[in-house]
Amino acid sequence: MIDEPAPSGATPEPRTALTKGQRTRYNLLISAESVFERLGFLDARVADIAAEAKVAHGTFYTYFESKTDIFRAVLTEFLPPIYQKSDYGGATNPTPFQRVEFGNRRFLDVYRGNSKMLALLEQAATFDPEVKVLRTKLRHTAERRIRRNIIRMQEDNIVDPGLDAEIAASCLVAMATHSFYTWLVTDKRDYDMESAVITLSRLWGNALGLKSESSDRPEYRSVTSTTKGVVESLDLDATS
């Protein structure tokens, strides 16, 4: 973030010198993302992508087999980074409630910064099996991490032990992702996102029956919002 050469949004800049071919491929990817975001998958034409990348129509097919192919490439090469674990300096000993809120805030950032891409992901998942698999994989990764956290907290006796950890994880991920998806991607609701994150996190904590050892959540008062600390619980990095 600090010493990197100014990444533009979520799309990562290639780090090393590129051959001419790699450069063209990269330009096509960037152009495709732009065109897909502007027109959606269905209305986007290969011609649009090629034109935006300033290459001949046929050049497109030197690098990608089809519109679907480049679409998947955009998702697989540009999406994962937005889910990468981001460490955040000091923040010693976050309470469980804080961790939940950190996680949800991280989610908010991801949906805020990539709403178009995520809308594309959902759209394509409805008709492209491979994209569906990608989406399922991302979701599973998130669920797995949450599930582990729930189990650990159940062992620590600070979470309702009557909950099925796996199903609960699935439900909570559904709540967080779909809420943000609804608010930011499909419905464009004008909720105050600060309040929304706090409410969502409170529901989440309540749902688990979360009891901090040191009673970090004062009964019926808003949690203190902060983004410090390592976000672990919601890391969706598919490769981890």
Next chain:
Amino acid sequence: MIDEPAPSGATPEPRTALTKGQRTRYNLLISAESVFERLGFLDARVADIAAEAKVAHGTFYTYFESKTDIFRAVLTEFLPPIYQKSDYGGATNPTPFQRVEFGNRRFLDVYRGNSKMLALLEQAATFDPEVKVLRTKLRHTAERRIRRNIIRMQEDNIVDPGLDAEIAASCLVAMATHSFYTWLVTDKRDYDMESAVITLSRLWGNALGLKSESSDRPEYRSVTSTTKGVVESLDLDATS
């Protein structure tokens, strides 16, 4: 087949005698539903629908303006009934926890019986603005009802008063609908749905900080499942 409207499953049969034109229109609707479920919106062709309805290709356009038109008609005329309020006989004085569980069970039934249609709804909502509006309306109706219930229960002091009722309603609807959507429509997971409903309901109740006057939820034990009683909290009927 010839003199009977042949109702099937959730699709409502017309109640009164139909003119020939109405009959043809109805046949087209039924066929469209079948074709859309089989092929998805994008791969379905008007020709398929006409063929399945045993009418000439051109006849289609006597009744519907376009493929999108009949698609919307299928959704608006066949979907609403699946969200109809279903009263459930006796069941006197259900506890709040029971009501939550009843609601979620009703949700389960809806997703179980209409997974294809609901998948179509999601798919079409990603590229058809009118369908998107329809989906948003259905969701709002559900959220409104939940919100009212939350507010009422907050007034009765049996729900966490620190929660923003509107946002909480949105989150909880997201959790329930998206969980079922994931489990039954997109991922086809083999979770035991009985356990899933119970876990989901428990999370829901916990999230709200639900306290029954008569302590209806024994600490850390599964709720008794029943489908009797009137499902109010999740009624999505857009007309109500």
Next chain:
Amino acid sequence: MIDEPAPSGATPEPRTALTKGQRTRYNLLISAESVFERLGFLDARVADIAAEAKVAHGTFYTYFESKTDIFRAVLTEFLPPIYQKSDYGGATNPTPFQRVEFGNRRFLDVYRGNSKMLALLEQAATFDPEVKVLRTKLRHTAERRIRRNIIRMQEDNIVDPGLDAEIAASCLVAMATHSFYTWLVTDKRDYDMESAVITLSRLWGNALGLKSESSDRPEYRSVTSTTKGVVESLDLDATS
């Protein structure tokens, strides 16, 4: 032939009233034949065929699935008639030599009147498996008939009994068809076809060791040419 409405060359005129669709299909077939003959299979474009039939490009696909499809249709619907058995009035008791000559003369007529089509058949057979099958079928039908005649004549003791009838039939059909093909289709040689048929027939008769009971072939003199009588030996009608 006499009371029919002026058939044009080898292409048969439809006999009954045609619906609009059948008329269009027929026009496309006629146009396709013309275009294929003019440009060959490879250079012919669907657009050319549609244009020649004066229909929209898309109309083509109402009747045929692809260029290959209509090509096969042209061959299967227009070729078989050119091989149909043609009776030829009186000519009582043709001698075996006369029958051979009749057959070859019939062959000549077929190749003369349909050289373009037969060139197309050969061309397409080199890359279209179905056309190859068609060609093989036509050839087999011819071989079968010749074989039967050879066997019968061997039984009558007027043909070299040391010949394998099947292989001999295959060789003789190869000789006749490929000679005419070379002379008339590929090389356009300016041989006098009258002499050519006579020489070919004499070779054929010699090859079989043909001995007429009444010595119909005067030693070393040209046979009398005639086209009367029923041509049986070379009937290639695949349906018989």
Next chain:
Amino acid sequence: MIDEPAPSGATPEPRTALTKGQRTRYNLLISAESVFERLGFLDARVADIAAEAKVAHGTFYTYFESKTDIFRAVLTEFLPPIYQKSDYGGATNPTPFQRVEFGNRRFLDVYRGNSKMLALLEQAATFDPEVKVLRTKLRHTAERRIRRNIIRMQEDNIVDPGLDAEIAASCLVAMATHSFYTWLVTDKRDYDMESAVITLSRLWGNALGLKSESSDRPEYRSVTSTTKGVVESLDLDATS
């Protein structure tokens, strides 16, 4: 692989040391033959040939002007040798019947060993004028030689003098080449080739009315098969 031209089967190996450029050209030819045999002319792509020769796509055009160009080169540089006169040691004084059989046997060998190439030759001749010329030239060479033999034998009074030598030669070449082509290239018939050659040769001899001075063909018995002696009658070498 590196310092050897790797000759394979019928394809002639270059005899002298090659420059790097010549080596590349040769590799391209070998690769082209392989690719054409595998895919046919139409489906073969320049890219395939270059890839198989392990050179860059563009390098192809340093050596050949087009796909058609290298195709012709393959035919002219690799086909002629297969028609080379092959002397066959001792075999003193072959009878005319033996010579016919030798010739047909030689033909059989050629078609057996080069069916793919000969199929390609036929295919390309249907759409490439230059290849057509090549094919006609090969055929003419064969016909010329047969014609000379026929004339000589007619002068020797051992062949039917009523036959037009040129047309007869054309017919007999058609019979032999097209029979083998049908049996081995297009139809893949499972005739016993030994019997086939004998039948074919017998027909050939009969057709010419061949009378050996010393009656070399015992009435209705198979000729003795041998491949010894110089094959003259069917030598197709276009350069002779």
Next chain:
DNA sequence: CATGAATGAGCTTTCATTCAT
């Protein structure tokens, strides 16, 4: 109302060939 033939814009994809490096 029903028919079904006709329309044609619009998209994807291929690959022989060129050319700057």
Next chain:
DNA sequence: AATGAATGAAAGCTCATTCAT
């Protein structure tokens, strides 16, 4: 000579929609 990226003309095919009968 060799490279391999870039070119772009061409063609096939689809299918929602129209319309004359």
